Amino acid sequence: MAAKGIKCVKGVRDIFPPEIDIWKFIENIWEETFSLYGFKEIRVPIFEYTNLFQRGIGESTDIVEKEMYTFTDKSGNSITLRPEGTASVVRAYVEHNLNKESPFNKFYYIGPMFRYERPQKGRYRQFYQIGVEVFDDNSPEIEVETLEMVNFALKKLGFSKYELNVNSIGCPECRPNFIKILKEKLNENKEKLCDDCKRRIDTNPLRVLDCKKESCKTVINEMPKITEYLCEDCKKHHLRLLKLLKGRKINYVENPLLVRGLDYYVRTTFEVVVENLGAQNAILGGGRYDGLVKELGGPDISGFGFALGLDRMVIALNENIKNSFQKNPDFYLAYFGENVIDYSFSILEKFREKGISVYTNFKGRSFKSHLRLANRLNSKFVILIGEDEVKNNKIIVKNMKEGTQREIKFDDLNSFLDEISKEN
RNA sequence: GUGAGAGUAGCUCAGUUGGCAGAGCACUGGAUUGUGGCUCCAGUGGUCGUGGGUUCAAAUCCCAUCUCUCACCCCA
Numbered sequence A: 001m002a003a004k005g006i007k008c009v010k011g012v013r014d015i016f017p018p019e020i021d022i023w024k025f026i027e028n029i030w031e032e033t034f035s036l037y038g039f040k041e042i043r044v045p046i047f048e049y050t051n052l053f054q055r056g057i058g059e060s061t062d063i064v065e066k067e068m069y070t071f072t073d074k075s076g077n078s079i080t081l082r083p084e085g086t087a088s089v090v091r092a093y094v095e096h097n098l099n100k101e102s103p104f105n106k107f108y109y110i111g112p113m114f115r116y117e118r119p120q121k122g123r124y125r126q127f128y129q130i131g132v133e134v135f136d137d138n139s140p141e142i143e144v145e146t147l148e149m150v151n152f153a154l155k156k157l158g159f160s161k162y163e164l165n166v167n168s169i170g171c172p173e174c175r176p177n178f179i180k181i182l183k184e185k186l187n188e189n190k191e192k193l194c195d196d197c198k199r200r201i202d203t204n205p206l207r208v209l210d211c212k213k214e215s216c217k218t219v220i221n222e223m224p225k226i227t228e229y230l231c232e233d234c235k236k237h238h239l240r241l242l243k244l245l246k247g248r249k250i251n252y253v254e255n256p257l258l259v260r261g262l263d264y265y266v267r268t269t270f271e272v273v274v275e276n277l278g279a280q281n282a283i284l285g286g287g288r289y290d291g292l293v294k295e296l297g298g299p300d301i302s303g304f305g306f307a308l309g310l311d312r313m314v315i316a317l318n319e320n321i322k323n324s325f326q327k328n329p330d331f332y333l334a335y336f337g338e339n340v341i342d343y344s345f346s347i348l349e350k351f352r353e354k355g356i357s358v359y360t361n362f363k364g365r366s367f368k369s370h371l372r373l374a375n376r377l378n379s380k381f382v383i384l385i386g387e388d389e390v391k392n393n394k395i396i397v398k399n400m401k402e403g404t405q406r407e408i409k410f411d412d413l414n415s416f417l418d419e420i421s422k423e424n
Numbered sequence B: 001g002u003g004a005g006a007g008u009a010g011c012u013c014a015g016u017u018g019g020c021a022g023a024g025c026a027c028u029g030g031a032u033u034g035u036g037g038c039u040c041c042a043g044u045g046g047u048c049g050u051g052g053g054u055u056c057a058a059a060u061c062c063c064a065u066c067u068c069u070c071a072c073c074c075c076a
Helices: A019-036 A051-059 A062-066 A088-096 A140-156 A175-190 A195-203 A216-219 A232-247 A310-316 A320-324 A341-353 A366-374 A387-393 A408-424
Strands: A047-049 A069-072 A078-081 A106-114 A125-136 A163-168 A267-272 A282-288 A305-308 A331-335 A358-360 A381-383 A394-397 A405-409
Touching: A019 A106, A019 A310, A047 A051, A047 A062, A051 A062, A051 A078, A051 A088, A051 A232, A078 A106, A088 A106, A088 A125, A088 A140, A088 A305, A125 A310, A140 A267, A140 A305, A163 A232, A175 A195, A232 A267, A232 A305, A282 A310, A305 A310, A305 A394, A310 A358, A331 A341, A331 A366, A341 A358, A341 A408, A358 A366, A366 A381, A381 A387, A387 A394, A394 A408, A405 A408
Parallel strands: A331 A358, A331 A381
Antiparallel strands: A047 A078, A069 A078, A106 A125, A125 A305, A163 A267, A267 A282, A282 A305, A381 A394, A394 A405
């Protein structure tokens, strides 16, 4: 129980061992994968001027309208804790003219995002994303390479049951036309829809297509699909993408109902969903945002990227993989008696110089309680040092699993340690 | 922002019509004074989420509030 009155803020949390090992495992696999595919890290601030997000994400989106942590700083500027990463990366790209600096165009970021939402499974007010952005490449090919990279990393992480949903939501040329037609058709069937959907016809017509109620589903089945209303260029792009995905044998599901909540998306959108996450089942999502760089004051170049929710990925990660992270140091040093600490320190140093991690405890324990602790920590070996060992310049190494132990003379320590290093 | 459930020891949870605050696991010590796990014995540990109210008496009833969980909504 926490000390009186001291608690963390609603919707945020601490992450500590052993769970932190799972986080680092996931982060490492993504970073290794990014490196293989030629991405480099970019670090951007956690807060920005509010208008970056207003312009970037879209003034009327839910995120900007009601979910941002916005405050006024001491000089009267409106500041917002970032609710997502793309706007910041694009801002940095534009601000520093990175397109002129070098031809390099593939970036990834990792860090916390902030949204004021009601907490729920897989949804927190401070949550962590890893994301990638590719600038100045409007080809379907880069999309395929990126999706292949997603598959690559997810497989390495041990995900076997997931589904890649792909859609095209058109562009500012063709999408308004589709929405107009969809609204008309929905209004014709208005009486058959649930109350929520009746409201959505005006607020968010695309969202009606995603309703789970049976009565609505029958209506939805007869509704037009956005992919049938794409303009020539968008259609060409989309068909090329699907063809390439098939060629690369990347499994996907065409989902004409997949829409994104951020205004900047055009054409290709995609999402990876898993089963065991409850309502928040999307672990990764993204798409193309060709107009955003220009919108934020840069050249008219394209953008494509995705973000993944680390919190959700940790929850969804296969249970047996999670259990393999109970990793404490193999060695525990137990010392007891008068004037043995100097000797013990020198032994610890020897181990560490050879790259072998050792844990010990300085609370003046008896051998019994040392060993009990070592057992709890799952130590494989315990180094025992008492007055006798100091006097005779040796250590005892006990194998906890076998229950056996052997004496090592201090002079033989180096070769013993080399032997261990080789085994690991 | 809306709806439902929950909050008691470090953890998982009991606690009857209101009547001394409980168990298991964990922890500390001992049985075994330089050797873990198994067993036995003993011990530490609580502002019953918080603040009010009713009552001789509240973990229990009432009001408020905070947090967690799940769903709506939205998104990664």
